[in-house]
Amino acid sequence: MQMTFGKQALQQSSPSSLFSLRGSLLFLAILTLLSFTYLSLKYSTPAPQVSVAKLVDARVNDAEEEKDEEQFTDIYHSPHVFKLNYAEMEKKFKVYIYPDGDPNTFFQTPRKLTGKYASEGYFFQNIRESRFRTDDPDQADLFFIPISCHKMRGKGTSYENMTIIVQNYVEGLISKYPYWNRTLGADHFFVTCHDVGVRATEGLPLLVKNSIRAVCSPSYDVGFIPHKDVALPQVLQPFALPAGGNDIENRTTLGFWAGHRNSKIRVILARVWENDTELDISNNRISRATGHLVYQQRFYRSKFCICPGGSQVNSARIADSIHYGCIPVILSNYYDLPFNDILDWRKFSVVLKENDVYQLKQILKGISHAEFVTLHNNLVKVQRHFQWNSPPVQFDAFHMVMYDLWLRQHTIKY
Numbered sequence: 001m002q003m004t005f006g007k008q009a010l011q012q013s014s015p016s017s018l019f020s021l022r023g024s025l026l027f028l029a030i031l032t033l034l035s036f037t038y039l040s041l042k043y044s045t046p047a048p049q050v051s052v053a054k055l056v057d058a059r060v061n062d063a064e065e066e067k068d069e070e071q072f073t074d075i076y077h078s079p080h081v082f083k084l085n086y087a088e089m090e091k092k093f094k095v096y097i098y099p100d101g102d103p104n105t106f107f108q109t110p111r112k113l114t115g116k117y118a119s120e121g122y123f124f125q126n127i128r129e130s131r132f133r134t135d136d137p138d139q140a141d142l143f144f145i146p147i148s149c150h151k152m153r154g155k156g157t158s159y160e161n162m163t164i165i166v167q168n169y170v171e172g173l174i175s176k177y178p179y180w181n182r183t184l185g186a187d188h189f190f191v192t193c194h195d196v197g198v199r200a201t202e203g204l205p206l207l208v209k210n211s212i213r214a215v216c217s218p219s220y221d222v223g224f225i226p227h228k229d230v231a232l233p234q235v236l237q238p239f240a241l242p243a244g245g246n247d248i249e250n251r252t253t254l255g256f257w258a259g260h261r262n263s264k265i266r267v268i269l270a271r272v273w274e275n276d277t278e279l280d281i282s283n284n285r286i287s288r289a290t291g292h293l294v295y296q297q298r299f300y301r302s303k304f305c306i307c308p309g310g311s312q313v314n315s316a317r318i319a320d321s322i323h324y325g326c327i328p329v330i331l332s333n334y335y336d337l338p339f340n341d342i343l344d345w346r347k348f349s350v351v352l353k354e355n356d357v358y359q360l361k362q363i364l365k366g367i368s369h370a371e372f373v374t375l376h377n378n379l380v381k382v383q384r385h386f387q388w389n390s391p392p393v394q395f396d397a398f399h400m401v402m403y404d405l406w407l408r409q410h411t412i413k414y
């Protein structure tokens with residue numbers, strides 16, 4: 001009976017399906033006519049009967065589409081998805097911020113928006129001044145645990161004591177509020193740029209294991225879990241000089257790096273290339289005595305800026321390169337690049353393994369002028385994503401971090 005059901009159903013519905021076939025054909029014809037009308041409206045000189053209002057409409061849409069095409073290019077893995085999902089996030093995403101802990105021992109809210117850890121300060125400030133904040137935990141998609149340790153460190157608190165303070169604070173939230181236990185913290189996150197923050201939270205395995213960590217040092221040795229955690233871009237703001245871009249004729253140096261030799265790869269980089277005539281590699285940080293803003297000027301004059309991993313957190317150079325319009329050359333065996341799941345880094349940077357350091361010049365010289373121009377133009381397009389603002393502006397570093405959090409909350413929705 002069941003076996004023949006399909007056939008019977010087909011036989012029984014034969015006349016009507018013929019009818020619906022005719023209907024479909026008619027529908028198709030209408031559709032064709034409509035799309036033809038639309039296309040001719042869009043691309044050819046308008047027929048006299050078309051109203052002015054419709055024309056203006058079509059032109060506005062065209063202009064918007066063109067702007068979109070300029071903005072949402074292949075620098076994104078999925079430009080279309082990003083555009084729509086980002087808009088959705090702006091409309092819907094809500095975050096509940098837990099209250100700060102004891103202000104005498106634990107300063108959760110950094111106020112400093114400058115220096116190496118500015119990203120942390122900006123995030124704390126931005127989330128409070130943004131539309132994403134909600135005071136109603138029932139409306140929240142995610143819960144923000146405000147843990148910030150660098151002020152504790154400033155007071156000379158030991159790592160052990162910092163760990164205890166963080167532990168007491170988080171355990172206090174777990175016992176006081178019902179939200180952690182619902183998902184075992186999977187819809188909770190914290191943000192720390194300073195590596196002391198990373199270390200201080202390590203005393204609480206359930207925090208590290210379950211909640212989303214947004215950290216500036218996304219390498220495996222700090223327990224970074226790519227599908228769960230978020231790489232926070234380290235940006236040293238304010239920038240000393242304005243953003244670079246569309247200045248290719250001024251970029252006459254092939255590659256540039258100046259810094260401390262505080263990691264194995266940096267030692268090798270300096271040793272192999274320090275006297276090269278095309279690569280500008282100085283095995284010492286350029287001191288202020290050399291001249292005002294000499295370091296930053298070199299970023300303007302170089303095509304490629306080498307970003308080797310340092311002793312610990314060290315992505316500020318990447319953000320510097322992006323800002324000054326110099327293609328970052330990532331020289332690291334593992335580094336989870338910020339917004340890696342949204343942006344296609346190969347479209348605006350050169351990602352190499354540490355072993356490539358010996359062929360660095362050949363690799364960079366192998367990149368054609370046309371390829372370089374494409375990389376440079378794409379780099380200018382991502383600059384806005386690596387810039388913090390207060391108040392935050394659309395598509396800036398804050399919004400990109402929020403978007404990364406938004407992507408993660410889908411998998412753990414309570």
Ligand SMILES: *[C@@H]1O[C@H](CO)[C@@H](O)[C@H](O)[C@H]1NC(C)=O
Nearest residue numbers: 155156157158159160161162
């Ligand atoms: C750590 O905490 C203990 C107990 O509160 C205190 O006696 C000690 O001085 C603290 N040490 C540091 C370095 O903060």
Ligand SMILES: *[C@@H]1O[C@H](CO)[C@@H](O)[C@H](O)[C@H]1NC(C)=O
Nearest residue numbers: 174175176177178179180181
């Ligand atoms: C959450 O679970 C922990 C461990 O079972 C418990 O100690 C705590 O009281 C719970 N929190 C709430 C608000 O019930």
Ligand SMILES: *[C@@H]1O[C@H](CO)[C@@H](O)[C@H](O)[C@H]1NC(C)=O
Nearest residue numbers: 244245246247248249250251
């Ligand atoms: C190139 O450098 C010169 C001298 O520093 C500067 O005046 C000029 O504006 C630069 N050109 C571009 C396109 O930035």
Ligand SMILES: *[C@@H]1O[C@H](CO)[C@@H](O)[C@H](O)[C@H]1NC(C)=O
Nearest residue numbers: 269270271272273274275276
């Ligand atoms: C670079 O030049 C300095 C000074 O002449 C010299 O001491 C050093 O050995 C050179 N390094 C390499 C890798 O050739």
